[in-house]
Amino acid sequence: MLHFEHKFDAKIGKRAEEKIEEVFKAMQKERDSGKIGYYDLPQNGFDLLKEVEDYKKKNSLLKENSIRDVVVIGIGGSSLGTKAVYELLKDQVKTKKRLYFLENVDPLDITRTLKKINKNKALFIVISKSGSTIETTSIFKYIMEKYKFSFKNKEDMKKFIAITDKGSALSMLADKNGIKQFNIPLNVGGRFSVLSAVGIVPLSLVDIDIKGVLKGAKEFVDSFFEEKENNLLDKAYFYSKSAKNFPINVMFTYSSLFNYFNQWYVQLWAESLGKINKFGENVGLTPIHLIGSVDQHSFLQLIIQGPKNKTVTIIKIEDFKKPVKVPKLSLDFLEKVDYINGHKFNKLINAECEATYETIVDENIPADCISLDKITAENIGSLILYYELLTSAVGQFLEINTYDQPGVEFGKIKLVKKFTK
Template sequence: MIKKTLFFETDIKKDGLLKIEKAYNKMLEEMNTGVTGYYDLPINQENVIEDIYDFIATNEYLEHNLIKDLVVIGIGGSSLGTRAIDTLLKFSHNRNIINIHFLENLDPLYLINSIKNIDLSKAFIVIISKSGTTIETISIAKYIFSLLKDPLKGLDINQKIAIITDKDSPLDKLSNERGWKVFHIPKNVGGRFSVLSPVGLFPLAVLGYDIEELLKGANIMREEFLHHGPNLLMFKKAYFYYKNANEKNINILFSYSSMFEAFNKWYIQLWGESLGKKTKSKKRVGLTPIGLIGSIDQHSFLQLIIEGPKDKTVTFLKLKNFELPVTVPHISLPYLETTDFANGRRFQTIINTQCDATIESVIEADVPVDLIEINELNESSVGYLIYYFELLTSAVGAMFNINVYNQPGVESGKQKLKIKLSK
């Protein structure tokens, strides 16, 4: 389903193997003691899935597919994962004909113009906040509520809203009082690791995706992790990142399909917010994530990779089957005859050959490269890919001996905002 190849040195000495084994054991400890619950999201969610499908089947709007717009109000981990998966799968045959809108930022121009494209009389609203007090999310929700107060619209908001939050959060308490449907995020699952929880599962199910297959794909990767342990190729990659962190502190995800653009953004949050930390000795560590799209960024960022500072690694994401046999027409244009070598070729063949050629060029420039090849995009392969990057993040963090799952730098900014706006 998914093939992974490392093109850099993988011969690891004894101390490196011990570091890998220690990191793996730390991850097992995190799993077994519940330090973070994302490890077990691919399993033990039968009740969650049943609750989601029961709600969809009994809700008068969702059951009969009477909604035109699905509005997700959330920011960061509350929206990036869902957006990434929907963007990857949106051309699949089983997606419902529903427009999805992500209301994330407090930029008033973005917000007002986004709402103009929403038919609130035919919209279902999902509000997602783990803490239940996220200022962007709650502020936007208040604004949407103000638009729904017009009695002439005749809207039953209680049937057109769902809340996803921590149990006993302020938002959970409000929902219970108002009679809104609530799905709970496991307490030990942080936002950026939450896409395989109700945070992603509910809106994706409303869109028509097979969320059981999504979890099955993630569980394939989970089983590989448990079965192969420290021998998993992922740990060699993680160790390389750790060992070369001072010299190779920029990690590029070069994805060869425009459908990966939102996935790249999800990866950037996961990698940056998880690994940019201070150690117990107050040493600053971290790896800088960058997301690129091929072949577009061959015409921009590639020059910096090949001839710029040797401070980067590159992971290529390659989709082998786009399932669309579109070809370059056999047309020869005056003065452009030098481009005729592509005539009759599938677009899929060209973009994947561009990927192969770029990989060769980057390797020749002595930049560390690895490749992830995906046969096709479906719920299973996407679930596998999500879980792979989550595990990789945890592995690197375990080697740095940091807390992968907190974000004290982000929390500091939130507190300062509250103080400033309270004056």
């Protein structure tokens, strides 16, 4: 269960209702026309999950339980969403399997990560939508050589999975060499792909409750198109309408487990919304991610007393499902903090969360709160869809193409020239 509330007057300006209705219809059209595919991922995920279960039964290494380390080789949209879900839910499953990520081409990072992996118990998932991402293909080659894998050895090829667009170079390579592949629908962009094979395959291989994630996601997207999530459209309207006054959107999550979820949000928001609009103007909103209570001791100062150029969204977990308490222990000279004695840490972090929220509201900073009754697969699925739909809605209001990324291509061209000139 997710609960939403916002503490600002969303419907500023003229014709708010009318514009909100237009955007809702445009999003329906994106979905119904099949132009944008992420809306259907929760629905289609259940079939894909069956395909993954079948594959698990067919791959002898998985059947015999001789895989322990599942290693994703992928960057950006090919890893961030999976990392986010894994970090939030990994403590909830009893399994010896572990998920690792080879993401950056930083040689120190590659070395550090590979030290943790046992080659004999490892399975590698090479993920690239385009099929030729330079970081991913380079690390793939490095793994092939370091562990002396051969494309000609069928047993070696069982240790690889490819996830890519059908017909890409990586897809053809997989076909030719007998590597199992799963495809990403062509109408689903990288940063919206966590509920495609990109996330489902690795998460399922390490026993995360991906069915629950899909269920929560489906419930939320259905609810949205049944017009039961008007709060989302109101917020998107307000964010786009007041983008000049509030160009920065802070997500302040009160749990350390949201670290990678926050980073996923940052990618989704920044890359989708930072665009040149149809009038040739540079538009977009800048995301910031914070963790409470830690960042109360730092960034909060800037929110409260710095320029009033930020909106803040608090994410709160009602019940952490952990009974750990502050003991009834009075420390010499520290009697003034005895007020916390006997209370759960759960209560302390939530009291801090509420205190921050109230302080921000007192300062007339546009703030809203999303509360999760607990951290469950279903709730995380819903929250993923909430943010994807919010991004699409803001993109519609800003009159931009939410789904492309022309600006990141400039550097890629320069890169190739550095090696080929």
